[in-house]
Amino acid sequence: MNRVMDNIMISCNSATILVEKRLDAGLTLSERLKLRLHTSMCSGCTNYQKQSLLIHRVWQRDIMPPVTDNTLVLSDLKTTILKRLEMFNE
Amino acid sequence: MTDRESSVKQWVNDFTGALYDRACYKLGDDELAKDLVQETFMAAYENFGTFEGRSNAKTWLMSILNYKIIDHYRRQLKNPVMSENDRNFFDDDGRWKIDKRPGPWESEPNLLDDMNFVTALRACMEKLPAKWLAAIQLKYMSGKDGTDVCADMGIAPANYWQIIRRAKLNLRECLNKNWFKL
Numbered sequence: 001m002n003r004v005m006d007n008i009m010i011s012c013n014s015a016t017i018l019v020e021k022r023l024d025a026g027l028t029l030s031e032r033l034k035l036r037l038h039t040s041m042c043s044g045c046t047n048y049q050k051q052s053l054l055i056h057r058v059w060q061r062d063i064m065p066p067v068t069d070n071t072l073v074l075s076d077l078k079t080t081i082l083k084r085l086e087m088f089n090e
Numbered sequence: 091m092t093d094r095e096s097s098v099k100q101w102v103n104d105f106t107g108a109l110y111d112r113a114c115y116k117l118g119d120d121e122l123a124k125d126l127v128q129e130t131f132m133a134a135y136e137n138f139g140t141f142e143g144r145s146n147a148k149t150w151l152m153s154i155l156n157y158k159i160i161d162h163y164r165r166q167l168k169n170p171v172m173s174e175n176d177r178n179f180f181d182d183d184g185r186w187k188i189d190k191r192p193g194p195w196e197s198e199p200n201l202l203d204d205m206n207f208v209t210a211l212r213a214c215m216e217k218l219p220a221k222w223l224a225a226i227q228l229k230y231m232s233g234k235d236g237t238d239v240c241a242d243m244g245i246a247p248a249n250y251w252q253i254i255r256r257a258k259l260n261l262r263e264c265l266n267k268n269w270f271k272l
Binding site for chain 1: 095099102106120124176184193194208212226229231236251261262
């Protein structure tokens, strides 16, 4: 019975890693159960989970690929590169 | 004009856009992206001899760019920035240290729409080590999951969630001090 308990009960250290894994790649059934059992008994990790989710939502909303018109940037960049290539030959 | 010169000039005209887009995507930094695209063409010019006989210039250029991106991240890995590591938050049994145990944040559900909070969070993010920011940006911009990000960055998969956790633990500390005034 003790071995079963040792396997089910995870530390806060492990729980917080599972919180991040869940947001990123998802958890196995076993991992989900262990996390839920832990957070049901640990206010620190319950709060961590809520706050981690909040930060995750801000990142999802705010971090987006640049949607700008690149035409000028690209034109300048090409000119710069061509100039540097010319200098190679001097 | 030599074959080398005319080929590479043509590549600059044809492929700068695609290379630049890819670099921006993977680095989250347009100035750095410009630098690495330039370096890619310089390397292609210098090593033109190794290209002869291959068919696809774009693929070859992309692979040079990829190498330079990974190399950039590897160099960052060699310069660790001082910040609180995991041991500062957890004791030997893996439990929260007493003073590090997260308390509730007031008005939590509403914080997402609180622009002042978001601004404070962004300010705290600027204090994070560049490598962590890169991992975060790479993931959220590309929508890939951690394992792909790890492949791009040349780090082990298990490390990715630790980096994210470390980033969030440090962000919490910063916000506790500067926003929640705890």
